Amino acid sequence: MEIIAFLLHLLLDFLLGWGVLGLTGPRRRKQSDMFTAILLGFLLETTAVFLLLLMGLGVKIAFPIVIVLAILLHSKTILQIIKQPSQWAQHIPIQLPVWTGVKWYSWLLIVLLVQKLGFIFWQLMRMPTFFSDTIKHWSTQARAIYSGANFSLNSADNEFLGSQLQLVLDYPLQLPIWRANSAILNGGWNEFVSRSDGLLFFILICGIVGMAIWRLSQRRWMALGAAYWVASLPLQVWHGAAGYADIAVEAYLLAATACLIRKQWLLCGMMMAGAAWAKNDGLALYLPGILMAIGAYLFFVRELKVGQEMREMSYFFLGYMLVLPWLIFQFMYFDSPISKMLGPIKRLFSSHASALDDVATVLPQAGPATEANPPSYQLFWDYVLVGPTSGLFWMFLLIGLLLVGKRMLKDNIGRSLLLFFVSTSGIIFYIFTYTPAYEYLLIQTTIHRTMLQFSASAVLVLGYGLHLKLMDSKLLIPPK
Amino acid sequence: MKTPYLILLLLLYYSSSFSNSLNTVLSQDFHSKEKILQLKVHPMFGGTPFVIGIVKGNELVGYEHYVAQKGQHAYDLRRIPTYQGHIAFLVTNLPAEAFSGVRLLPASIRDEFDMLLYKDAFSPRMINVAASRHFMGIPLGVLGLLLAAGLFGIGKLVSKKATIIMATAACLIGVAAYDLVTIKGQVDVYQDVEMKYPYLMPIAKTQQFLQEAAPHIRQGSWTFQGHFPDEYHKLYMKYYLADFPFIGKSAEGIPIGTYIVTPEPANAQQKTLIMGTPFNLVQQQ
Helix, strand or coil, X not given: CHHHHHXXXXXXXXXXXXXXXXXXXXXXXXXXXXXXXXXXXHHHHHHHHHHHHHCCCCHHHHHHHHHHHHHHHCHHHHHHHHHCHHHHHCCCCCCCCCCCCCCHHHHHXXXXXXXXXXXXXXXXXXXXXXXXXXXXXXXXXXXXXXXXCCCECCCCCCCECCHHHCCCCCCCCHHHHHHHHHHHHHCCCCCXXXXXXXXXXXXXXXXXXXXXXXXXXXXXXXXXXXXXXXXXXXXXXXXXXXXCCHHHHHHHHHHHHHHHHHCCHHHHHHHHHHHHHHCCHHHHCCHHHHHHHHHHHHXXXXXXXXXXXXXXXXXXXHHHHHHHHHHHHHHHHCCCHHHHHCHHHHHHCCCCHHHHHHHXXXXXXXXXXXXXXXXXXXXXXXXXXXXXXXXXXXXXXXXXXXXXXXXXXXXXXXXXXXXXXXXXXXXXXXXXXXXXXXXXXXXXXXXXXXXXXXXXXXXXXXXXXXXXXXXXCCCCCCCC | CCHHHHHHHHHHHHCCCCCCCCXXXXXXXXXXXXXXXXXXXXXXXXXXXXXXXXXXXXXXXXXXXXXXXXXXXXXXXXHCCCCCCEEEEEEECCCHHHEEXXXXXXXXXXXXXXXXXXXXXXCHHXXXXXXXXXXXXXXXXXXXXXXXXXXXXXXXXXXXXXXXXXXXXXXXXXXHHHHHHHHHHHHHHHHHHHHHCCCCCCCHHHHHHHHHHHHHHCCCCEEECXXXXXXXXXXXXXXXXXXXXXXXXXXXXXXXXXXXXXXXXXXXXXXXXXXXXXXXXXXXX
């Protein structure tokens, strides 16, 4: 039953996202948009249910309303199917890719990818919800929303955001709401429902990376290889079934990067909204880099005037508005993640003595080692670059970027992607050096999860560089 | 000697990280000389995650996580960056009866493969960090990089394919080689979990208790009482029972009829419903 419910939920998100993608512009929807459509549907579904919860409805009423909205969005098509099914079928925009002439090494990559999927699926079916943040927050909040027993959005209630259960109050509700909706579709809560979104995000990540690299390289093995490269990161299969939000941030950030390459600013804004609505990292760590990248692109495209640049940028913010209800809600009741992130900088300019003391203890972490605190650059080297968790991935990626970086600097999008990569890396370094997150670098917890969030997007950045090199070597058919 | 002071220090250091302290001394007063550790582990302790710590002077200067393998196996201490020079104590959190043989010796090729392909077991750490694997003291990631570089060099010599194509293919082979070892670890976890299904260590007893307690709690509200030795079990209970109204701490005390999960025996105002190990379910009267 849970698998049928999962597929129905996926279909619902696809219909929502696909329908809204059709409304966003005259552009013809392609099969590569399918994965982004599901992510968009995920975002729209959870945002709509959040708004309905804010209005005082229970999730068991709010979710059916969203299902009805999805059906209404496609009412014209549904009527068409009922009236003339054969005629409608001819207009299906999706064509399955041709699988003739697949080389043995491509099959090998497919087998390796299927192994990853199988391992995730096995975990979902056989292992209980176990990992600490899932039981500390994500799935416990979801279960509270689903049952309504320990959850309220009214700040005057004891059950406000599950506070009786001592959950993390300022964490976004996207994943808990989706899991609660899954439980409704499933007819009850179970361990599969508790974490199945991880499987969905894993599939979307592989799909988006594969499709993007296929388009950039025109080579099936490279597309499969890129998907496999991301999937083979040792933490990836665990996050595919753990119930954490890091894989959700990874998927949204990846989709936003793909939209940036295609210059779809509105959709890019929506995907970044999804990242912020999944976990605070989406706002604090990745938004500045994406904004800089879009800003740099618009600035360097000489034919655009200032007014046009502003208009193009406004599309991004229009898309980003999707997360505004949550950001306002968060602002009303908690410290904003941006405020927390800027804490060390604000303290630098503070005259408060104790604040200066804090800076004095935090700043040396970036410099020479003290007896108690090794410098963060050494920790980044030991744990991230040479460590077992993602060391090989980042070594290959950095070497690759060094080789294609010069070529990328000569291309408008390439330059923006490099800026996104460098600025985001800088922000990650800053966070894990100057804020209390340093501890999570020291004990190797959050740091690897943060690097995982960033990994799939980094592959696209390198993929674009490879695309430019392939173009230069005349190994690609130029676009018509 | 200094041992009681040392143990106190270690207990303080590890109180926040591990449920057990590092109070078993494996060896003392020796020079590392790149030696590896060979342990003969009692079958009962096979698959148990444990920690080995390095003490120099009176200070714990480094530690690493391992998984105990039944029988005689090698454990790579060279993974610990501070495992150099004179070592005062080599300590672990496993009890002394877990081993029947402890030896420090230079690694043979057989030991190198044993340490590379050691049997992994499920651990909560897997969500944050991957198991560290070395061969000949070199991290596996670095070996993957060297393999790719070598393949690229050979490829350039024997093939006329474009550099970019060759480099991409070489990197993918390096990734796949690394991944095969990762997949082996996943198979180990699969076997480990299936063997204990449906219960997962270390929450197996909590799972069993909750299966019995949930039908009672379904009829009302619930809360915790008493000191839990491990907060993790409380978290798991909060997740498992999140469907039922939870009563937080309040000045009025626990309302009559509330179900209470506690590691302690019932008091005079409480009726015991389930006497379990390590938790009890009682009801406030």
